[in-house]
Amino acid sequence: MNVQAKPPPLPAPHVVKGEAVFGVEADYGRFATPKLDLDAMVWPRNEPAPARDVPVAEIMDVLVAVGERLMSDPDGSLAEALERSVKTNPLPRDVLERSYADLGRIFNRRAMMFQIEQELGGADVIDGWREVATPSGRLARIRAFPTRLAHIIAGNAPGVAAQSIIRGALTKCVNLIKLPSNDLYSATAILRALAAVAPRHPVTRSFSAAYWRGGDASVEGRLFRPQFFDKIVAWGGESTIRGALKYVGPGFELVAFDPKTSISLIGREAFASDATLDDVTSRAALDATLMNQQACVSSRFQFVEGAGEDVDRYCAALQAKLGEERPTSSRTPIPLAGDIRDELDGLRAFEDEYRVFGGYDGRGLVVRSDAPVDFYPDNKIVNVVRVADLAEAVRHVSVATQTVGVFPARRRIELRDALCSAGAQRVAALGLAQPETGLPHDGFYPLHRFVRWVTDEGERD
Template identity: 60%
Template sequence: MSGAILSGTENPAGNAADPAPVAHVVQGEVDHGAAVVHGRPGERFRTPALDLDRLVWPRSQAGPAFEVPTSEIVDLLVETGLHLKDDTYGLLAEALEHMTAVSPLPGEVLERAYALLWRSFQRPGILAQIDNELGGADVLDGWREVVLPDGRVAGIRAFPPRLVHILAGNAPGVAAQSIVRGAITKGVNLLKLPSNDLFTATAVLRTMAAVAPGHPIVRSFSAAYWRGGDTAVESVLFRAQFFDKLVAWGGEGTIRGALKYIGPGFELVSFDPKTSISVIGEQAFASVEALREAAEAAATDATFFNQAACVASRFQFVEGPVENADRFAAALCERMGVAREFSSAGGPKVGAELREEIEVLRGLEDDYRVWGGYDGHGLVIRSPEPVEFHPDGKVVNVIPVPSLAAAIRYAGVATQTVGVYPAERKVEIRDALASAGVQRVVTLGMAGGMPPGLSHDGFYPLQRLMRWVNDE
C-alpha cells in the first residue's frame, strides 16, 4: 500500500472557525495530526491523514496479543473500567465536550451514558460472555480437546481474528462494547469512527493506553475516521489479505455498502438495522395502578436514547377495544415527557416531513387520534393499522388488537426486541415471535441494555468473531 491519504480537504491555515480536532489511535499510539477537514460548514472537524500501511497488521506476523492469557486481558479491561468510572485522565470529559457538536443526542443523555460506560468493563459481565458464548477461556488460551464420535481425540481453538469494525454512533455503548469484544478475542482491531460519534472509542482506547502503556492489547487496536463508502480507503483495507471479518453496525446503506467487499476469506458479521415493538395485554386496564405501571414501562422502552437505539419501541399493540388503546395512548404520552437514565424530557423537534404525515392523520378522526405535540416531549398516534411512515424522535404508534397473538403478524426479521406486559404473558407468544424472526422477548420496560453473555441480534457475537480452527 501507499502512504498517507487525505480523505477530505486540506486544513486551511489560520481558519478563524477552527474545526473540532479528532484524534486517531494507530496501533495503540495517539495521532493528534490535523491534516484533513471533513463535514459541512458549521459542523466541520479535522483529523490526521490516514496512513493505510499503519492501519493493518501483516499476516506474516502474529498479532500483539495472540498469546496473552485471557485472565490478563480481563484484568486490564476491569482496570480500564475503573479509570473510566472515575475519568482519571479527563479523557471522557474531553470527549463529551466535543460530542455535543456531532451527536444527535442531547448533552444530558450523553453525560449519563458516559458516566455508565464503565459498566461494560465489569468482570462478571466479561466472564459471562466468555463462558456463555465460548464455553470458557480454555478455548481462547489454547486447544480444547474433544472426543469425536469414532473415539478419536481432536483439538479446537478459538483463534484470534483480524477484525475491521464499522461502528454505529447512535449510542456510546456501541464503541465500548466493541472494544471489550475485540480485546477478548485477542485479535487485531481497526475501528472505523462514525461521524456522529468521533470521540468515544478513542477516549476508551486512550484510557486503556494510559492504564497499561505499550500492552499487547493496547497495540492491537487502531481507530480512525474516513468518510463511509470512500473507495480510496475501503477498497484497499477491506481485503482478506489484511482482515478476516468486517463487523458492521448501521443502517441499510451501511450494510449494503459493506457487502460489495465480502468474498472468500473476508466475512461479514452484521448487526443489521432493526426496529422494536411492544405488546400490552388487557391486564394493563385492571386498575389505575396497572395502567400507570404499563405506561411507564412502555415509555421507558419507547424513549431509550430518545428513540435513537434499535431497542426503542416505535409500535405498541394494545389488547382490547379502541377505548383501551386510547386510554393507554393518553397515559403513554404523558410519561414520554419524563427524563430517564438514557433519555431526556425533551428531544429534537419532529421534522417537517413527519409532521406533515401526522397532520393528515389529525383530520381523520375517529380512525386516528393524536396525543402530544411536535416539541420533542413525545407524541402518540392511535391508528387501526401500523402507520406507513417510520415513527422517530419520540413518536409512537399505538394499534388496538383483539389479542396478543394478533400482534405477531406485525413482527418480522427486522424486529429486534418485543416488550410484553404483563411479564407472565411472554410464554404465550414467545415461540411464535421467534418463528416470525424476532430476536429478543423481554418484560416491558426492560428493552434497553442487553445483558452480557446472551445472544445479540440472533447470534453470539464472540462466537462469530473468532476464527475456529481444528486439530484432527
C-alpha cells in the same frame, strides 16, 4: 455588516496500534482528523495477533483497569471527549453526560466472565486448545482463534464503542474501528485510557481507530481485503450494511448488526387497575425512549389489546411519560421533522381511524391506529396499534424485528414461539428492552462469530 466567523473544525484524534495520533490535515467541515496512514493501520499476516497468547484473565485485568481509569478520568481525557461529543453528536448533553459517566461501569469483570462462559463456553478454548473425542474415537483439539476485524460501528450510543472494544479484546483479535461521524470521540477516549493503563501491552497494540467518510472506495477498497482482515463487523442502517457487502467474498465475511425495529405487545391485563396501567405505561415509555429512541431496541410500535376507550387511556398515559428524563433519555424537546409533521397533519384529518396524542413541541407523540402507520416513528413518537388479541400482532413481526417487549409475563410465554418463528430475535418482559451482554445479540453470539473455530485432529504423537 458584521459577518460571524466560522468556528474552526473540532480536532478528532486517531489511534494507531495503541498510539494516539493528533492532527487536522483532513478537514471535514465540523471536524478535522489526522491524515490517514493506511499502511500503519493494518497488521501483517505473517505476524501473529499481538494478544494471541495473553491469558484472558490478564486481558480482563487490563479492561477492569480501563474502566477504573474512565471512572476517575485523572487527566481529563474523557471530559474533553464529552465536550467535543456534545458539539458533534445529535444526542442532548444530559444523555451524553450520563452515558459517559456510565462507560467505566461497562468494563465489569463479572459481565466479561459471563460473556466468555456463555458465548465461547469458557476461557480454555480461547487461551488454548480444548480436547474432545469424536463418536468414532478420533481425538481432536478445538480453539477459538483470534481473527482480524474491521469494525464499522454505530454512533447512536457511546456504549457501542465500549462493547466493540471489550469484545475485540476478549477474543484477542486485531481491531480497526471506523469512527462514525456522530460519535468521533468515544472509541478513541477509551483506547487512550487503555494505552494509559497498559502502555504497549499486546491488547493495546491490537487496536486502531480512525475516521474516513463511509463508503469511500479509495480507503475501503484498499483496507477491506482478506490479505488484511478476516471480517467486517458492521453496525448501522441499510446503506452501511450494503456498503460492507460489496467487499464480502471468499476469506472475507460480514458480521452484521443490521437495522432492526422493536415493538411492544400489551395485553388487556394492563387495564386491571389505574395502578397497573400507570406501571405498564411507565415500562413502555422506558422501552420506547432508550437513547432518545435512537437505539434498535427502542419500541416504536406498540400493539395494545383492548376496547377503544381503554386503548385511548393507554395512549394518553404513555404520551405524558415520553418526555420524562431517564438515564438514557432527555426531557429536552426534540424538533419534529417537517415530513413527519406533514404525515401527522394528514392523519388528524381521519379521526375515525387515527388519533394523535400530544402536540408538536418535541416532548413525545402517540399515534393510535388500527394498523401500523406507513412512516417510521422516531424521536419519541410511538404508534399504538389497537388489536382484539395479541396474537394478531404476530403477523407484523419479521426478521427485521429485534426486541418484542410483552406484558404480562404469561402472555410472553404463550407468544414467544410464534414471535420467534416470524423472525423476532428477542422476547423480553416489558421494561427490559435494554440488553445485557453475554446473551445473543441480533440472533447470534458476537464473540462466537468474531473468532475462527479451528481444529487439530489426531493423536498427540
